[in-house]
Amino acid sequence: MTTDRQRTRAVLLRAAVCTLLAVGATFVLDDYRNYQLAVVAAVFCATAGLTLLVGLTGQLSLGHAVLMAAGGYGYALTATPAADAGLGGPARFALGIAGALVLAGAVGLLLGLAGARLKGPYLAGLTLALVIALPAITTQVPVLGGAAGVGAPFEGVPDGLRGVVGVEQWHAWIAVLVAAVAVTPLALLRSGRAGLRMRAVHGDETAARLAGISPARVKTGAFVAGALSAGLGGAVLAVVTQSVSPGAYDLAYSLLLLVAVVVGGLGSIGGAAVGAALVVLVPWLIDTVVTGVGLPADLEQRLAGNAAVLVFGALLVAVTVVWPGGLSHALGGRVSSLTHRLRPGRKVPRTLTER
Numbered sequence: 001m002t003t004d005r006q007r008t009r010a011v012l013l014r015a016a017v018c019t020l021l022a023v024g025a026t027f028v029l030d031d032y033r034n035y036q037l038a039v040v041a042a043v044f045c046a047t048a049g050l051t052l053l054v055g056l057t058g059q060l061s062l063g064h065a066v067l068m069a070a071g072g073y074g075y076a077l078t079a080t081p082a083a084d085a086g087l088g089g090p091a092r093f094a095l096g097i098a099g100a101l102v103l104a105g106a107v108g109l110l111l112g113l114a115g116a117r118l119k120g121p122y123l124a125g126l127t128l129a130l131v132i133a134l135p136a137i138t139t140q141v142p143v144l145g146g147a148a149g150v151g152a153p154f155e156g157v158p159d160g161l162r163g164v165v166g167v168e169q170w171h172a173w174i175a176v177l178v179a180a181v182a183v184t185p186l187a188l189l190r191s192g193r194a195g196l197r198m199r200a201v202h203g204d205e206t207a208a209r210l211a212g213i214s215p216a217r218v219k220t221g222a223f224v225a226g227a228l229s230a231g232l233g234g235a236v237l238a239v240v241t242q243s244v245s246p247g248a249y250d251l252a253y254s255l256l257l258l259v260a261v262v263v264g265g266l267g268s269i270g271g272a273a274v275g276a277a278l279v280v281l282v283p284w285l286i287d288t289v290v291t292g293v294g295l296p297a298d299l300e301q302r303l304a305g306n307a308a309v310l311v312f313g314a315l316l317v318a319v320t321v322v323w324p325g326g327l328s329h330a331l332g333g334r335v336s337s338l339t340h341r342l343r344p345g346r347k348v349p350r351t352l353t354e355r
Helices: 004-025 031-056 064-082 089-115 120-140 167-191 193-203 203-210 215-241 252-263 271-295 297-322 326-341
Strands: none
Touching: 004 031, 004 167, 031 064, 031 167, 031 193, 031 215, 031 252, 031 271, 064 089, 064 120, 064 215, 064 252, 089 120, 089 215, 120 252, 167 193, 167 215, 167 271, 193 203, 193 215, 203 215, 252 271, 252 297, 252 326, 271 297, 271 326
């Protein structure tokens, strides 16, 4: 029987290995691939929190992009004045991250308190209204910069690493390390007693309450945890792009995050990673194919905006029919079967939650 300490050690070891592999990969990738890796890591922060929220506690959030935006604005509004005051380096970055956590955590706490009282379509409607209202909110608050958004300071390569790594590689390192810090606690929550309480609340709130579990506290905690992770993702995007604007976090992007966690594997951290990679790579692959085919300019322009949505819709239908557990479940099942064949005495995980 696996103890809590063994589970924690396994999660930390897995996180350390994945982080080292990702950092090592930056040495063999070109500048643009490192930029894509940084964006995937940022999106991973958001999808990991969303899959915990939707998959484990059953709270349907259609406005998760707002939490990323809160993190991005929190970073920019804190780091930019610090840069103007002459503060730089790790101190400015840490101050920006703190601002992102505070603002995203505050928004997540408010949504969590509402989520403790609202269910299903009511919570979905509230988060939907919030993401639709984001452009109007940024217009009414002058410090948020309206539709143009606000800028974030450039995080250059430290003096000791110049000549060793480029700017894109340095940003990829930042993104990977922040993603490790954001997602590892979520993986620990999922595999520990907190994850059991979330599943209990998702399964039957009345039974969970009779067992001494407070559904309101569990739901609020899940929203705050997901918001903090998404806020860190937004901060990473602010570092990579040096800007934050409401147009980057619209309703379509929010729905894309939700489709990504379903296609990747709802409730699974591995599924969240697969979904984050799809969010970044599918539009890039489509643009590459469309440009390579040599279509007329007007048709190419139309496909550039709509083909990715069509592909994600087709993926959602195909995955839910063929692999209801998501792509990570299908890939994990094949790997486990192969391992079981090679090592007959080893137990194969029976459910998604055991992986």
